[in-house]
Amino acid sequence: MSDETLKPPRRPLTLRDVSEASGVSEMTVSRVLRNRGDVSDATRSKVLQAAKTLGYVPNKIAGALASSRVNLVAVIIPSLSNMVFPEVMTGIAEVLEGTSLQPVVGVTNYSPEKEERVLFEMLSWRPSGVIVAGLEHSDASRAMLAGAGVPVVEIMDTDGTPIDSVVGISHRRAGREMARAIVRAGYQRVAFLGTKMPLDHRARKRFEGFTEALAKDAIEIVDQEFYSGGSALLKGREMTAALLDRTPDVDFLYYSNDLIGAGGLLYCLEQGIDVPGRIGLAGFNGLDFLEGLPRRLATMEAGRLETGRQAARIVAERAAGTLTETGQRIELTPKLELGDTLTRKRL
Amino acid sequence: MSDETLKPPRRPLTLRDVSEASGVSEMTVSRVLRNRGDVSDATRSKVLQAAKTLGYVPNKIAGALASSRVNLVAVIIPSLSNMVFPEVMTGIAEVLEGTSLQPVVGVTNYSPEKEERVLFEMLSWRPSGVIVAGLEHSDASRAMLAGAGVPVVEIMDTDGTPIDSVVGISHRRAGREMARAIVRAGYQRVAFLGTKMPLDHRARKRFEGFTEALAKDAIEIVDQEFYSGGSALLKGREMTAALLDRTPDVDFLYYSNDLIGAGGLLYCLEQGIDVPGRIGLAGFNGLDFLEGLPRRLATMEAGRLETGRQAARIVAERAAGTLTETGQRIELTPKLELGDTLTRKRL
DNA sequence: ATGAAAGCGCTAACAC
DNA sequence: GTGTTAGCGCTTTCAT
Numbered sequence: 001m002s003d004e005t006l007k008p009p010r011r012p013l014t015l016r017d018v019s020e021a022s023g024v025s026e027m028t029v030s031r032v033l034r035n036r037g038d039v040s041d042a043t044r045s046k047v048l049q050a051a052k053t054l055g056y057v058p059n060k061i062a063g064a065l066a067s068s069r070v071n072l073v074a075v076i077i078p079s080l081s082n083m084v085f086p087e088v089m090t091g092i093a094e095v096l097e098g099t100s101l102q103p104v105v106g107v108t109n110y111s112p113e114k115e116e117r118v119l120f121e122m123l124s125w126r127p128s129g130v131i132v133a134g135l136e137h138s139d140a141s142r143a144m145l146a147g148a149g150v151p152v153v154e155i156m157d158t159d160g161t162p163i164d165s166v167v168g169i170s171h172r173r174a175g176r177e178m179a180r181a182i183v184r185a186g187y188q189r190v191a192f193l194g195t196k197m198p199l200d201h202r203a204r205k206r207f208e209g210f211t212e213a214l215a216k217d218a219i220e221i222v223d224q225e226f227y228s229g230g231s232a233l234l235k236g237r238e239m240t241a242a243l244l245d246r247t248p249d250v251d252f253l254y255y256s257n258d259l260i261g262a263g264g265l266l267y268c269l270e271q272g273i274d275v276p277g278r279i280g281l282a283g284f285n286g287l288d289f290l291e292g293l294p295r296r297l298a299t300m301e302a303g304r305l306e307t308g309r310q311a312a313r314i315v316a317e318r319a320a321g322t323l324t325e326t327g328q329r330i331e332l333t334p335k336l337e338l339g340d341t342l343t344r345k346r347l
Numbered sequence: 348m349s350d351e352t353l354k355p356p357r358r359p360l361t362l363r364d365v366s367e368a369s370g371v372s373e374m375t376v377s378r379v380l381r382n383r384g385d386v387s388d389a390t391r392s393k394v395l396q397a398a399k400t401l402g403y404v405p406n407k408i409a410g411a412l413a414s415s416r417v418n419l420v421a422v423i424i425p426s427l428s429n430m431v432f433p434e435v436m437t438g439i440a441e442v443l444e445g446t447s448l449q450p451v452v453g454v455t456n457y458s459p460e461k462e463e464r465v466l467f468e469m470l471s472w473r474p475s476g477v478i479v480a481g482l483e484h485s486d487a488s489r490a491m492l493a494g495a496g497v498p499v500v501e502i503m504d505t506d507g508t509p510i511d512s513v514v515g516i517s518h519r520r521a522g523r524e525m526a527r528a529i530v531r532a533g534y535q536r537v538a539f540l541g542t543k544m545p546l547d548h549r550a551r552k553r554f555e556g557f558t559e560a561l562a563k564d565a566i567e568i569v570d571q572e573f574y575s576g577g578s579a580l581l582k583g584r585e586m587t588a589a590l591l592d593r594t595p596d597v598d599f600l601y602y603s604n605d606l607i608g609a610g611g612l613l614y615c616l617e618q619g620i621d622v623p624g625r626i627g628l629a630g631f632n633g634l635d636f637l638e639g640l641p642r643r644l645a646t647m648e649a650g651r652l653e654t655g656r657q658a659a660r661i662v663a664e665r666a667a668g669t670l671t672e673t674g675q676r677i678e679l680t681p682k683l684e685l686g687d688t689l690t691r692k693r694l
Numbered sequence: 695a696t697g698a699a700a701g702c703g704c705t706a707a708c709a710c
Numbered sequence: 711g712t713g714t715t716a717g718c719g720c721t722t723t724c725a726t
Contacts, residue, residue, distance in 0.1 A: 012473070012496060014719060025697050030721065038695055055494050060471040061417065062719030064408045065702050069721095080436050086427035093454060102468060105452050107440060121449060124407040126359070147402050149359060233639025263639045270641060292580025292610045294617060361703060372713050377705065385711055409703030412718045416705095 013056045022050035033058060064126070073315050074122035075103045076132040078110045078200075082257075084285060084304055085133070088155065091308020092131065099316045101128060110199045112138045123148055129315035135160035136201050151318035151326070153311040156304075158331045159205050165328035167310045171202045174300050174334040175209030178254065178282055181298075181336055183214065185344045187252035187280050189222045190214060193239045193264065194256030196226040203256045206284065210254065223247040227260070236263020244271075251279055258283035258290055261297050265341065269294055281341040296339030303332040360403045369397035380405060411473070420662050421469035422450045423479040425457045425547075429604075431632060431651055432480070435502065438655020439478065446663045448475060457546045459485045470495055476662035482507035483548045498665035498673070500658040503651075505678045506552050512675035514657045518549045521647050521681040522556030525601065525629055528645075528683055530561065532691045534599035534627050536569045537561060540586045540611065541603030543573040550603045553631065557601065570594040574607070583610020591618075598626055605630035605637055608644050612688065616641055628688040643686030650679040 015033075019026040024047050031037045032047040039047075050056075064070045075092060077085040092103050104127065106118035116138050122130070123144055129151040135158075137145070145152045145163045152164040159172050182190060192210070194203055211221060225243045227235040236259065244250065255261035261283025268275050275281060275295065283290075286301030310330050317323035362380075366373040371394050378384045379394040386394075397403075411417045422439060424432040439450050451474065453465035463485050469477070470491055476498040482505075484492070492499045492510045499511040506519050529537060539557070541550055558568060572590045574582040586607065587600065602608035608630025615622050622628060622642065630637075633648030657677050664670035 016719080026719090027698080027721085028696055031696085034721090036721095040695060043695080055490055057467060057470045057491065057495075059473060059719055061408055061411045061473060062702090063721070065412050065704085066719075066721040068702065070408065080427075080433035081430075083428075083430065086433055089427050120404060123404045126406060126408060143402055144404065148404075231635040231638040233636045235639075237639055259636070266639065266641060288578040289580045289606070291578040292582075292584055292613065294613060363703085373703090374705080374714075375712055378712085381705090383705095387711060390711080406703055409718090410705070412720085413703075413705040415718065 012059070013054055014059070015056075017054060018047065018051050018056050021054055022046045068126070070126045070128055071100045071102055072104050072125060072127040073101050073312070074106060074119075074125075074127040074130045074132075076106045076108060076115060076118055076122070076130070078108050078133055080105075080107055083287060084302075087304045088133075088308040088311075091305040092312040093308075094305075095309050095312035095316060099320070101312075101316055101319060103131075103312075110197065112136075112141070112199070116141045116144075119144055128319045129153070131155060131311045131315060133157075134201055135162060135166070151315050153314050153328075155307050155311045156302075157202050157205070158329070162327070162329070164326050165311075165314050165330075167307050167314070167328075167330040167332070169302050169307075169332050169334045170209075171205035172209030172212075174284070174302070175206035175211075176213035177334065177336055178206075178284075178300060179210045179213035181338065181342060182252050182254070182280065182282070183217045183219065185276075185280060185342055187344065188219060189247075189250045190219060190252040190254060191223040191225070191243055191247060191250045192221050192254050192256070193225045193227075193236070193243065193260060195260075196228040206256065222250055232257065232259035233263040233266075236260030236265075237267040238263075240264035240267045244273075253279060253281050255281070255283045258285045258287045258297060258299055261299070262290065262293055265293060265295060265297050276341045276344045280344055286335070286337060290339075295341055296337070298339040298342035299337050301335040301337060303334070306332055359406070360401055361406070362403075364401060365394065365398050365403050368401060369393045415473075417473045417475055418447045418449055419451050419472060419474040420448050420659070421453060421466075421472075421474040421477045421479075423453045423455060423462060423465055423469070423477070425455050425480055427452075427454055430634060431649075434651045435480075435655040435658075438652040439659040440655075441652075442656050442659035442663060446667070448659075448663055448666060450478075450659075457544065459483075459488070459546070463488045463491075466491055475666045476500070478502055478658045478662060480504075481548055482509060482513070498662050500661050500675075502654050502658045503649075504549050504552070505676070509674070509676070511673050512658075512661050512677075514654050514661070514675075514677040514679070516649050516654075516679050516681045517556075518552035519556030519559075521631070521649070522553035522558075523560035524681065524683055525553075525631075525647060526557045526560035528685065528689060529599050529601070529627065529629070530564045530566065532623075532627060532689055534691065535566060536594075536597045537566060537599040537601060538570040538572070538590055538594060538597045539568050539601050539603070540572045540583070540590065540607060541574075542607075543575040553603065569597055579604065579606035580610040580613075583607030583612075584614040585610075587611035587614045591620075600626060600628050602628070602630045605632045605634045605644060605646055608646070609637065609640055612640060612642060612644050623688045623691045627691055633682070633684060637686075642688055643684070645686040645689035646684050648682040648684060650681070653679060 015026045019029045029047050032044050108115040131153045133156050154162050154166045156168040158168050158170045225239040282298035286299050362373045366376045379391050455462040478500045501509050501513045503515040505515050505517045572586040629645035633646050
């Protein structure tokens, strides 16, 4: 064996290397590697052979600069710890899979400033589109998005004014519908348990829609409890214990997410509380992990997979030119699932 | 208001635009925007002012091509649906936060072919480093990683030969230690319940270490059950029911992950089975959601946050030049947590 | 079907 | 402190 074949190249390989190795011009090598234009089978195989032998990996940076085409889609979400967001990602990835586009994730930790930085960073790579969670952004972020010159899809919330397109559910409506179902089932002393997150606008809107709809039936929230950090399941237990201790005559607990709701459910069952006879329970999100609990917690399915899919579809079609109109609006319908914890008959 | 200030530019802004607007050379504008070299305060503020007014977003593609520096770190993981991976991501993001590096995620769905494609795609952006889950890759993938000329950190498994650096735990050892704890506690008729995933090498290695250690005490797995897809919690229940039905005299159930273990635990408790008296249970991962269950499931904490942090640190230090040696090896110690389901005394 | 020249938007390296 | 020049590695465009 010669040294040459063994020595890994210290300089990354370029098209020129493939060109020289195959005796074909750089331009034609480029054509082969991108499947563009007519190339004879003979040249094609010569080139592919050379590229493979050398282990050539094209430089997308140079390609993107030359063609001003970037096959990246920026996806900006608040967190990865909440399964809701990976689920949306899954829907996005599923659709982009069938295209040449690639999702790139940025995480904001629910901070508008971080969002601004992440957005700036991502836009500086000139992506073909942006998918961003929520409708609330800093002025600077809105300006960047509006001026980016690429499709922007805001997702997971439709209560507000989108910059361009929007896909998601109305959380106010979700809150209202849950409230109505609770009233309809005959509950009257309702408490709310949620996250201590002023910046979780979707949770806030659900809460607003919820109290608003309750008010129509002259019902007010009798107590509430908030938490931050830690194991949500455990927090759900603790919050529930604290709340029931403080306000024993409550008859319904509405949780801002399924995990704390599940904690509350487990706690109630252990305490021998009649669910949903004495106390009804509901969460939010339709996490499929609910299925394994002793009882099916009432919840609202927010269509996250579908949200991801539709958002990706819009970006992909706009990038492909198949769709030219801006300002698409897709409002999905949150699906109420009564489960086994929201079925008490009107007294 | 003049039309000019309103009209959003159809052509993305360039350095030249900022240069013209501020009356400063492109080069100096570039210096200001990157905080490089000496620039007078007067010029600096002129430039920043102009950039801000115009809403200039630098083009990293051009920058990267010119400087051959890319502040991206490719992170390649099998899935986003399993909370384990977002958790590693969190550790990575946490450390990279303090640097100029940005993680970019690629998902392989446990498929070596997909891994190869994702890797090729990511390497074509010439990232400053690669963090990839697992030690098992296709030959082509290994070749790409070895030839990439950037730090490569394989994570979450140390049983095998790394390409460059490695951070994680030994899953064989984790399996062995769990087996020993089970034997020590006096259990003798042990069953295994896991995912039907020939490509989940880490689960496989745990299983191998597990059976190997049991064998030393002349114990064999008396039964096993596998699943794929669906709600893990529910599957845990179903598998447990099926297994107990088929092999009623089993006295220990070892689950390949905490979620199915939790399902099994809930099932056993509902059935009034004495846990851990008649049947002991253990899972794997130390998911913090276990804390909210009626009993603390025995588990093994795999140090995922720390894994992410260490991997990111290695990449960051190598990129910064602070660390020059290749082939770092960091083996973390899996931490056995007996919880309330693995405490039976020797008979 | 293939090649040659120009340039994408920025930064390294060197003047001044 | 600031400006000038020459590419980075590709693709576009036009020629043949």
